[in-house]
Amino acid sequence: MRFLLDLLWVILAVLAAWGLAVGLLLATPQELAVLLGFAVFMLLASRLLWGYGALSVFAEGVGRGEQPDRGQAEAAARVPEPERLGFAALASFWLAALEPYRYAFYAVYLVLMLVTLASKLVLPLPDLWAWVTGSTLFEGVFWGASVVALLVWSISSLAASLTAKAASSA
Amino acid sequence: MKHNANGSVQSVVIWTLVLALLLGFAIGSFSAASRARAAVTAAESLAAGIPPAPVVTSTRYDKANDALTLRVLNPGLVPVKLVDQSIIFKPGAASKQEAYALTAIPLGVEVAPLSEVEVQLKLKPNAEKLEVGDVLAASVSFTHPYSRDLYVLSHVFKVNEEAAKGKEQGEPKQPQMNKAKPKKGGK
Numbered sequence: 001m002r003f004l005l006d007l008l009w010v011i012l013a014v015l016a017a018w019g020l021a022v023g024l025l026l027a028t029p030q031e032l033a034v035l036l037g038f039a040v041f042m043l044l045a046s047r048l049l050w051g052y053g054a055l056s057v058f059a060e061g062v063g064r065g066e067q068p069d070r071g072q073a074e075a076a077a078r079v080p081e082p083e084r085l086g087f088a089a090l091a092s093f094w095l096a097a098l099e100p101y102r103y104a105f106y107a108v109y110l111v112l113m114l115v116t117l118a119s120k121l122v123l124p125l126p127d128l129w130a131w132v133t134g135s136t137l138f139e140g141v142f143w144g145a146s147v148v149a150l151l152v153w154s155i156s157s158l159a160a161s162l163t164a165k166a167a168s169s170a
Numbered sequence: 171m172k173h174n175a176n177g178s179v180q181s182v183v184i185w186t187l188v189l190a191l192l193l194g195f196a197i198g199s200f201s202a203a204s205r206a207r208a209a210v211t212a213a214e215s216l217a218a219g220i221p222p223a224p225v226v227t228s229t230r231y232d233k234a235n236d237a238l239t240l241r242v243l244n245p246g247l248v249p250v251k252l253v254d255q256s257i258i259f260k261p262g263a264a265s266k267q268e269a270y271a272l273t274a275i276p277l278g279v280e281v282a283p284l285s286e287v288e289v290q291l292k293l294k295p296n297a298e299k300l301e302v303g304d305v306l307a308a309s310v311s312f313t314h315p316y317s318r319d320l321y322v323l324s325h326v327f328k329v330n331e332e333a334a335k336g337k338e339q340g341e342p343k344q345p346q347m348n349k350a351k352p353k354k355g356g357k
Binding site for chain 1: 179193197
């Protein structure tokens, strides 16, 4: 039985590798630009995604009246004596500690958005179709980055609302 | 940018779903457009690699100018240059004109891709008007950018009653390209 399961996993991995390879071979340069923007902005946002994710789990536990593990929260909150803080206050300090990274992420994303929009201001008159279809690679990078920006916005809003809930329940 | 701390978890989830739908639509359109663009570019480069050959689509005897007018279509994607022309005249039973041949009369007409031009082949000056039963064999030599060779296009024009009056004689089958539709009424 275990052998069959392992075989299934191997088949699945081979099929996935095959699909990825074919997809990369058939992708247009614009699609590769989307992938590139997504990958690079995921690197830029990884601290935010993991941080807000852990904070959400922590704040949700606090809001339910539990007493979750404080270790990661105390390390991340960046206050002089975190062990003297209550659970809800610790969550609020943790949220505040992630703020500079969020600001930096949105700044880089906005610069990319400005570059993309500026590249759209020049009309390539002999080939208007290229402008309409957005064949520029900058736009592809922007769309890839937009997926990560949505993830960051979504998970940061989630963490903020769960922290506020934890503070009001305390 | 300030956190919307008053937003509930449910509203965050709903807004995320809405924005994700819009973003997915945008990225899908972007990807599909890039694919359509790549397909058009590939088709264009493929078609541009096919050497063109001019096609005579119709012929008309221009009585006033003593000339034969050929409509020449270039169905390819590269230009064709019509270099020179020759005409061989063979009289029919009704004609008083003797047979003659005019060769290597310079033409120098360039036919742009996917377009049609009219080429006038002058008949012999001071010759008799064409009569029913006469035959004209016109040949036009041309070049195209992919070779230094000279190619020849031959067209035989048999004069029937309508042709002698100057009516346009179309070829029976034509490629349907970017051409104006033939006017109704005339046959």
